[in-house]
Every structure is written in C-alpha cells, then in structure tokens.
C-alpha cells in the first residue's frame with residue numbers, strides 16, 4: 001500500500017517549499033462537498049502528477065492555489081500565506097492553466113493573450129514584450145505571435161495557453177488535464193515541452209502513460225481527499241489500489 | 251429571406267445624413283447612460299459576461315426553425331438580452347452585436363449604424379425589459395406570456411422606427427413602407443416571441459436563480475416600465491395613424507422642418523451650399539464655407555504631422 | 562461549416578494592408594458620409610467615387626473587381642426604396658399596371674432610386690475593402706484609439722473571439738437536432754410550428770446556459786492572470802508620416818468629389 005500521506009507533516013515551512021496546502025476544506029454554494037481536508041507539499045523543482053477519477057476534486061483544488069476559490073484551510077506559496085491582500089503577488093507566482101484552452105485564450109490574438117498576465121502585473125511595455133517573446137520561445141511558438149487564437153489547432157492552443165502563464169514568470173505551474181483531447185503528435189510535443197520546462201509543476205491528468213513517463217511523484221485524490229502520495233512507480237504497481245480509485249495501469 | 255431580421259439592417263446609402271446623425275445622437279446619449287450605469291452597478295465579472303453574451307446573441311440569431319413555404323423563424327434577441335442581463339447590459343450587448351455585423355459582414359451600414367443600434371438594440375431592449383418588468387412577482391405563466399408579447403412588440407417597434415427613418419430620408423413612401431414593414435414583421439415577430447418564450451422557460455426551469463430575485467434581471471429600475479410602456483404606446487398609436495392618414499404625419503414632419511413638401515432636401519446636409527433647418531440664407535452659405543475651410547485645415551494639420559512623424 | 566466562413570481579412574503585402582487602421586477607418590467613414598452628401602444624379606461625382614474605389618482596389622492588390630464581386634449584399638434592401646420610383650412628382654417616363662394599381666415612373670423618381678442604389682453600392686464596397694485589408698483585432702484597436710469606450714471595444718473583442726467557438730456550438734446543436742428528426746418520405750415531419758419553435762427556443766436556452774457557464778470560466782482565467790476589474794491593453798499602432806499623408810490625400814480627394822458633385 002503506497003499511502004504515504006501523513007497529516008500535519010510540516011509545521012515550519014522551509015524556504016525550499018514552493019507549495020504547501022494544509023487541511024483544505026471546501027464546499028460549493030449548492031452544498032456539494034468537494035474538498036475534505038487536503039494536504040500536500042511541493043518542493044522546488046518537483047514535477048508532480050495529480051490523478052483521480054472525475055469529480056475527485058482536482059480542478060477544485062487547483063482553483064484554490066491562486067485564490068479563485070477560498071476554502072477553509074491554508075495555502076502557502078513560496079513561504080507566503082495566501083490571503084486577500086497578497087492575491088496579486090500570489091497570482092503572479094502561480095501559473096494556472098485551465099483545462100479548456102478556449103476558456104484560457106480569451107483575446108483575439110496570441111500576442112494579446114500572452115501579454116495579458118504581464119500587463120496586469122503592471123510591468124512596463126518593453127518588459128511585457130520581452131516576456132511575451134520569451135514565453136513563446138519556451139513553448140516553441142514564436143512564429144505564432146500575431147496569429148488569431150481561433151485559427152489555432154487544439155494542440156497549438158494548449159501550448160499558447162501554457163505560454164500565457166509562463167509570461168508571468170511563475171514559480172509554480174499548475175496544469176489541469178493538459179493532454180486531454182490531443183492527437184498523438186500534439187500529445188508528444190506537449191510531453192516534450194513539459195519535460196523541458198525548468199519549473200515546479202503540479203499536473204492533473206487521466207493520462208497514466210504520461211504520468212509514468214514524466215512524473216517521478218504522484219498524488220492520488222478521490223472524493224475530495226488525498227488517498228495516496230508517493231513514488232509513481234510504487235503507486236502504479238498496486239493494481240488493486242488503482243482499480244479501487246477508478247484508475248488504470250498504463 | 252424576407253422572414254429574417256435582415257430587413258432591419260439598413261445599409262449605408264438608404265438614410266439621409268440628417269436622419270443618420272440624429273439617430274447617432276440618440277444612440278450615443280443612450281449608450282452613455284448605459285455605460286455609466288453598468289460601470290456603477292456591475293461587478294468586474296460583467297465584462298467577460300457581456301462579451302460572451304454578445305457572442306451568444308450572435309450565435310442564437312443563427313438558430314432558426316422552419317415555418318412554412320421555405321421561410322423560417324429567427325431571433326433578433328434584443329428583448330431576450332434585456333430580460334436576462336438587465337436593460338443596460340442588454341443594450342450594450344446588442345450594440346456590440348450590431349457593430350460587429352456591420353464592421354465584419356457589412357450587414358447594416360457604418361454611417362447608419364446609429365439608426366440600426368437604435369432600432370434593433372435600444373428600442374427592443376427598452377420594450378422587452380419594460381413590459382417584462384411590469385409583471386415581476388407574477389406567476390411564471392404571466393411572465394412568459396408578457397415576455398412573448400414584449401418580444402413581438404419589440405420587433406414591431408424596430409420595424410416602425412426603421413420605416414419612419416426611411417421615410418424621413420426620402421427613401422420610401424410612408425403609406426407603403428409602414429404597412430409593408432409592419433406586415434412582414436408582424437410575422438417575424440411571432441418567431442421572435444416563440445423563441446424568446448421557449449428560451450426563457452428553459453432558463454427558468456434549469457437555472458431559476460438567473461431570473462429570480464436578486465438577479466440582474468430583477469434589479470432594473472421600475473422606471474423601465476414607463477419607458478417601455480411609452481415606446482409601446484407610440485408604436486400602437488403611430489402605426490395605424492401613419493398607414494391610415496399618412497398625410498397627417500407628413501404634415502407634422504414638414505412643420506418640424508424635417509422634410510420639405512417636394513420631399514427634396516432631407517438627405518443632404520449641404521445641398522447647394524445650404525444646410526437644412528436654415529434654408530438658403532446667408533448664414534448657411536457661410537456655414538458651408540466654414541465646413542470647407544475646416545476640411546482644408548484638417549488636411550494641413552495631417553500633412554504637418556506627417557512631416558514631423560518618423561516614417 | 563468551418564469558422565473560416567467568418568474571416569474577411571485577405572493577407573497581401575500592400576500599402577493599404579500596412580496603413581494604420583485608424584486612417585482606414587476614418588477614410589472609410591468619410592467616404593461613406595460623402596456618398597450620402599452627394600446630390601441625386603451627381604453622376605460625374607459618382608463615377609469619380611467609383612474610380613477612387615477602383616484605385617484603392619488596385620493598391621490593395623486584391624484585384625480590380627474584388628469589391629464589386631462582393632458588393633451585392635445590400636441589394637435586397639433596394640426593394641424598400643422602390644416606392645420612390647412612383648412617388649416623387651416629375652415628368653412621367655412610363656406607366657404600367659401592377660395588380661390593381663396603375664403605376665407611373667417619373668424622371669425625378671427614377672433619378673432618386675438609382676442615386677440611392679449607387680450611394681449604397683459605393684459605400685458597401687468601401688466597407689468591404691476596410692475589413693479585407695485590416696485584421697479585425699487591429700480594427701478594434703483603431704476604435705480604441707478613436708475613443709470608442711473601452712467597455713464596448715472589449716465586448717466586441719470578446720464577441721469576435723467567441724463568435725467562432727459559439728457558432729461551432731450552434732452547428733453541433735443543429736446537427737444533433739437534425740440527426741434526431743428523421744422524417745418519413747412524403748409526410749411532413751417534425752410536428753407543428755409551435756413544437757419546432759419550442760425546440761429552437763430550447764436550443765437558444767441551452768446555448769445561453771453554456772455561454773453563461775463559459776463566461777464564469779473565462780472570468781476565472783482572467784482573474785488567475787491578475788485581472789481585477791480593469792483591463793489593460795498594449796496597442797502596437799503608431800502613426801507614421803505616410804499614414805498622415807495618406808489620410809490627408811484621401812480626404813482631399815473626397816473633398817474634390819464633393820466639389821465635382823456640386824458643379
């Protein structure tokens with residue numbers, strides 16, 4: 001049994017911790033309880049997969065990481081407590097990429113979308129342009145700067161969506177089901193991109209092959225709780241456990 | 251073709267400058283209020299909401315249903331938008347839709363856009379919302395019935411105003427254009443009413459919170475009831491009068507200086523160096539001269555800036 | 562149906578494509594206003610206005626006939642002006658019977674009717690050209706520079722972006738409706754008009770709810786990137802000297818058109 005989840009394993013945050021979530025509870029306005037005491041911790045440079053059946057609460061958890069949702073409990077980013085006052089700076093540190101790129105890319109052109117984050121951080125024009133160039137470079141989409149968003153393929157949209165948060169120079173990248181709906185080649189391009197990016201990341205996915213290939217560590221959620229947190233190879237080895245939580249061995 | 255909202259999208263060339271400018275003036279003043287009201291009352295969430303709702307109205311206009319003989323029913327959406335988003339936001343959303351249709355698809359003209367926004371976006375929203383608001387708190391059936399009637403009447407009002415503008419521009423004859431426009435739109439309006447009612451009842455069933463207490467829909471001022479009522483009354487009074495006694499209305503327009511007896515001057519602002527309302531006086535010759543000098547001045551300013559700007 | 566059906570921009574390397582969008586918007590509007598100002602029967606001015614269009618077509622490298630081909634859009638509306646043929650007093654040209662009326666076309670009426678059509682035809686061509694040589698996002702920037710309120714340009718920008726997503730959704734809904742409404746040959750299918758209207762209304766309601774929920778997700782995506790109620794844009798446009806000269810030149814030409822029309 002690879003369950004290594006320990007309650008309250010941390011009391012003093014080390015400077016090395018990029019993300020600490022402690023005892024997070026949340027229910028939606030309609031009364032549905034989506035998170036019941038989620039705790040986890042990501043160190044600098046960690047690339048962690050977040051898996052679990054539909055409705056496990058993965059997206060809900062991610063929405064808490066930069067304060068779009070406010071549950072009971074406590075979230076720290078790079079040692080900073082998430083509160084109403086430091087929301088702007090937290091949002092600059094956490095790059096959250098939503099599942100549907102059509103929701104993420106809301107501007108007419110690629111440039112405008114990638115520039116949106118830096119502009120709203122209040123950066124000067126030159127710096128904004130520099131960051132847009134760097135972000136597009138990082139996702140290998142430099143040539144797409146002046147393209148119209150609605151002309152892009154799904155795979156291209158996903159990569160631009162990642163660029164829209166890279167331009168904010170986040171210290172944590174949070175991706176919600178990035179490989180969903182991609183054809184094999186676009187998926188491969190995305191995997192290579194994620195491998196190259198030198199950022200701490202938390203990635204939710206149903207793509208167990210992707211998990212196996214890319215992430216040394218996996219967190220399993222079900223019914224609003226973390227049910228496992230450990231080495232990917234250990235978790236994937238326990239078939240009974242996977243079945244119990246609606247997952248499949250790759 | 252004829253049973254689509256298209257006859258309300260006036261292209262450039264069909265309205266006189268005077269009528270276009272007056273319509274723009276009314277539209278701009280109304281939008282000014284709409285913008286300041288929405289800035290005051292709506293949260294930051296409203297900007298993406300209104301944007302997406304504009305796309306919704308645009309897309310919803312493509313949904314049709316076959317009526318008979320190859321014709322189909324369509325939605326214009328002004329009443330629906332105002333009922334679900336509140337009147338001011340509804341107006342802004344309709345304005346964006348009409349502007350995009352004109353700019354991108356040349357569906358409706360640019361200089362006459364003020365008139366098109368007025369007819370299809372502002373009047374429809376005022377009637378739709380005003381009448382619907384007058385039955386807030388009533389039963390669902392009453393609300394839906396009134397919404398349907400309001401949707402029908404909003405299309406009729408749009409048609410009436412379009413007809414009046416065409417007539418004031420010297421493009422159509424009053425005793426023909428009013429019955430023709432109103433006749434066709436009496437049918438189009440039925441499609442509008444049916445779709446509006448069905449859509450609202452769908453929303454009431456699945457998301458009652460969006461139309462209930464505390465929603466944008468319920469927040470509109472009660473003054474809208476008067477605004478919508480007055481415009482409705484105008485429609486009901488003017489249409490029979492205009493088709494039954496066109497000479498009467500024509501006389502009013504002549505007295506107001508809109509139109510001259512030979513239906514001649516209304517569509518040029520400087521015909522033969524005179525301005526309407528002023529007649530052929532020395533003053534209007536002077537004004538025509540001023541316009542000329544202003545144009546030449548503008549050209550010189552542009553050239554001057556061109557010389558200074560880096561190429 | 563593919564979203565390209567909504568694209569009006571034609572990529573070419575031309576002076577007009579490079580011109581600042583503000584200049585293009587202004588000249589387009591001034592040209593259309595000028596058409597409306599030309600008196601009835603100002604044929605010489607109309608011909609020069611058309612030549613002006615031809616030259617612009619040529620400069621745009623889209624081909625001389627580019628706008629003519631697309632300019633019939635506004636034609637059905639001409640029906641609405643047809644009554645001026647008979648209603649304006651003047652010398653009778655011809656008389657004929659239509660249903661129960663005896664109709665007389667007058668020379669003044671004919672002049673007015675043709676003039677209205679020509680004005681409309683010239684104006685719509687200019688508008689077609691504007692979007693053919695200007696990318697729509699640049700057009701929105703031009704409107705921002707020309708002091709159209711930000712709330713409106715923002716709504717238009719969202720509308721433009723989601724037009725494609727949303728109409729795709731509509732086509733999926735319509736396809737779903739069609740695939741479920743099989744008919745028996747020779748028999749009218751699909752119930753009465755009321756029933757069909759209800760289905761269409763349900764589709765509109767469905768679309769509304771999906772849009773509403775989408776706007777929530779978009780709002781989240783904006784907030785996640787620092788949006789706090791105020792929108793900032795970076796507008797790349799800067800008027801160059803050739804922009805000013807082009808504007809001055811075009812306005813001068815249009816002014817001359819007006820003078821020709823009043824000779």
Ligand SMILES: Nc1ncnc2c1ncn2[C@@H]1O[C@H](COP(=O)(O)OP(=O)(O)O)[C@@H](O)[C@H]1O
Pocket residue numbers: 028029030032033034052053054055056057058059060061
């Ligand atoms: N806006 C919402 N309102 C009410 N319940 C919601 C909402 N969004 C999600 N839920 C519910 O919360 C639970 C967790 O959802 P989610 O975080 O989206 O799961 P996952 O991303 O793991 O599939 C689900 O049961 C879902 O139905």
Ligand SMILES: [Mg+2]
Pocket residue numbers: 058059060099176
């Ligand atoms: Mg999810």
